[in-house]
Amino acid sequence: MTDDATVLPAAKADTTAGRSRNDLHYLARCILVAVGVLAIAPFVLDFYAMNILVRALLLGVLALTVDMLWGYTGILTFGQSAFFGIGAYACALMFTHFGFGHGFAVLALVLGILAAVAVGLLVGWLAFYHGASPLYASIVTLALPIVLTQVVYSGGTFTGSSSGLSGFPTYYWSLTTWLWTAGGLLIVVTSLAWLFVRSDMGRILVAIRENETRCAYLGIPVSRIKILLMAAMGGLGAVAGFGYASFSNVVAPELTGFLLGTELLIWVALGGRGTVVGPVFGAILIDVSSSYLSGSMPFVWKLFIGVAFVLVIVSLPQGLTPVVTRFWRRVSGRKPQAAPPPRLTAAPPRHAVDDGRTPLSVREVHRNFGSLQVLQGIDFQVGRGELVSLVGPNGAGKTTLIRCLADGLERTGGDIVVHGNDLARRAPARCVALGIGRKFQKANVFATLTVAECLQVARYSLDPMSPWTRASELRLPASALRIVEETGLKDSLSVEARHLSHGLKQALELAMVLSLEPSIVLLDEPTAGLTRTERERIGAILTSLVREEGLSILLVEHDLDFVRQISSRVIVLHQGRLVLDGSVEEVVDSELVREIYAGTHYRGEEAEAS
Amino acid sequence: MTPAGQMLGLDGITSGYGEAIVVRGVTLDVAPGEIVTLLGKNGMGKSTLLKTIMGFLPARNGRVSLAGDDVTGVSPHRLARRSIAYTPQEQAIFQDLTVRENLVLGLPDKSWFDDEFARVCEVFPVLGERQRQRAGTLSGGEQKMLLVARALMARPRLMLVDEITEGLQPSVIHRLAGALADERDRTGVAMLLVEQNIQFALEVSDRWAVLKLGEINETGASDEPDAAARIADQLAV
Secondary structure (H helix, E strand, O other): OHHHHOOOHHHHHHHHHOHHHHHHHHHHHHHHHHHHHHHHHHHHOOHHHHHHHHHHHHHHHHHHHHHHHHHHOOOOOOOHHHHHHHHHHHHHHHHHHHOOOHHHHHHHHHHHHHHHHHHHHHHHHHHHOOOOOHHHHHHHHHHHHHHHHHHHHOOHHHHOHHHOEEOOOOOOOOHHHHHHHHHHHHHHHHHHHHHHHOOHHHHHHHHHHHOHHHHHOOOOOHHHHHHHHHHHHHHHHHHHHHHHHHHHOEEOHHHHOHHHHHHHHHHHHHHOOOOOHHHHHHHHHHHHHHHHHHHHOOOOHHHHHHHHHHHHHHHOOOOOHHHHHHHHHHHHOOOOOOOOOOEEEEOOOOOOOOOOOOOEEEEEEEEEEOOEEEEEEEEEEEOOOOEEEEEOOOOOOHHHHHHHHHOOOOOOEEEEEEOOEEOOOOOHHHHHHOOEEEEOOOOOOOOOOEHHHHHHHHOOOOOOOOOOOOOOEEEEOHHHHHHHHHOOHHHHOOOEHHHOOHHHHHHHHHHHHHHOOOOEEEEEOOOOOOOHHHHHHHHHHHHHHHHHHOOEEEEEOOOHHHHHHHOOEEEEEEOOEEEEEEOHHHHHOOHHHHHHHHOOOOOOOHHHHO | OOHHHOOEEEEEEEEEEOOEEEEEEEEEEEOOOOEEEEEOOOOOOHHHHHHHHOOOOOOOEEEEEEOOEEOOOOOHHHHHHOOEEEEOOOOOOOOOOEHHHHHHHOOOOHHHHHHHHHHHHHHOHHHHHOOOOEHHHOOHHHHHHHHHHHHHHOOOOEEEEEOOOOOOOHHHHHHHHHHHHHHHHHHOOEEEEEOOOHHHHHHHOOEEEEEEOOEEEEEEEOOOOOHHHHHHHHHHO
16 A cells, blocks of 8 residues: 555565454454355344345444444444435436436446535535534534425435335345345445544544544644545445345435434444444444334334433443453453554655745734733744743733644734745644644653554654554654654653653653654643653653754743743743743843742752752 | 541551552651651652542551541542642643633632732732733743642642642742742641752751652651751652
């Protein structure tokens, strides 16, 4: 695939020898078992059971799309039934009104997929494009099936309105053929999804779920990825719906409805979200058992399903899959094998562009929050190879200024020019493309990803991400490597970021930002919570970056001794205005800084520490 | 020390996350009116120890006592009702409430507000100016001040504070050191502080302890002349 360019032959051998081969063997065994079950099923099951199973398998495909959106990417969607309905109606409308045959079937399938993809793009754009809240996105997906159901209702004889369409000509294959077709589709789709979520690209989805803001500031086009995923899962949902309609020979508005959309969430939650197979089995088991229960207990069965759902969610919030896995491990005596962390290698050295233009120039920048003027006309420049410290009292507007530099939508007025390019109204991910890397004030990493995975996600814009495999090596620029090695992160590559101490989280985020190979680095209190020694180590790395690689760094810091050690220039912000801009000696020892910031108490700590 | 003379007693506390043991057999006492600071490099178990005392993490082994009563395994909200004020490192304010509302919520008795608020405003004047503002709009350092103010206003018997000086400007840190000492003199509160700033730690505390790989490696009184050098040695390696 795409990683040929980056992975050396030796590394490739590693991949096949390591987890990748294990994974593939495991997948192959699972596929064999599934195929075996499908092959035997027609000889064991009766007519009724076969009918139900075919439907359930197709709903399993639909549940899988919900798991990709909700379980992996964190998009709570009620709308997958709409795409299922689009596929189903594409089939029914074509066969009812235009004709039946292979050509018509292919045409209906293609049109159904296209329509679903188009609707997916539109809904995705509405829900995600403006960076709206997750709740808003969910409400958009809730509205979709409701709207679509109304469209079907108002379609008169064309859509069959509330009674739907039935009795249209379709493929009257044997039940066995249908079972194998639906089962084959489910196996293929599940296997591909299983490979995808374990790939480098799949990990980006989890990163988005964990921390969308951090993703955006790592240059990952979060909205675009979500919209595309929505469209792709819409298309897949339409395929399942097409199969459902051509098999059952009847479509009704309920197929597009939000009740089905909500039931899908229940199946996924019961099966275990974020596990690929869990939701598939959840869908199959619940659909099959409710079909039987609804026969013998026409009214009470929904109550049973409801109670079971509540019990499972309360006692097993992760769903049934982890329980089954744990049981299986105990029976088979297998231990979960943690993937070995990727090998760290150095990315080819790159020097910050020296095009003779000022890396960062800030003119008349204002930021108002309502009537509150937090920044009132800030002017300064940061040259190539400069480390500028930004100091000022708490609440002076330092973080607000950093935010304005990393997000073009943030400032109220003024111009920011980066290497001659106007920052204009660029969203954070596009500011990263200009060479800006931002570290947040509070350590901002991906909680459930390991240290190595966090760093891999940070390489999104530089190293190609394969949608099928995991890279066995992690290429980092020298600066990030140094931080990983000197802070001890190297020994914690397989540790989930949430288990790191506060200081190591800070170091990890700094390494992630440097992995972007930025030319301008914005650091908001990068050493908060670190001891003096750790701080000095980070300081040494930063100064060498500036000196040797020509980076420009703007750094918010409260420790004036640290500022004195590392800065080439200091600027002072006070009540939203830039009150001083000069050399370290001029600024740190000035009367003004003492008065508004350090207090008379401050006297430099060198004497103390020695 | 007899149990009667101790506010907080830790006896062989061991705790951690999953398979990782982070705190190993820590034994430490804090007397009423005493201020003790915990120092140590990152990942040595300082914050984990505070979380264990406060009941957010179960102690795998050992005993936590409060004024002589065994409180091992008591849940955080019950400990808070027994007047322990805990200020975590990760900021824990109510973003959508105003500064004033955040402070009122921390009070066991609302009638204390005016007196207590006037007192914390001497240390953090900015909280007085911004009392009607949404707490989420405060800067990082101001949010830290709000956290500390909320703990101080509750007139606790014991304060557990994680990195109180992080992100604060030097002049505020200095005022804060004075305020903590005043509070101790006035109410006899005991404090266990996790700190990185050696100067502040020695200025404010009576005793210090350095944690290393989850164990107390060295302790001392803050007024010994070589305290700063000994701590710096411990942290440098």
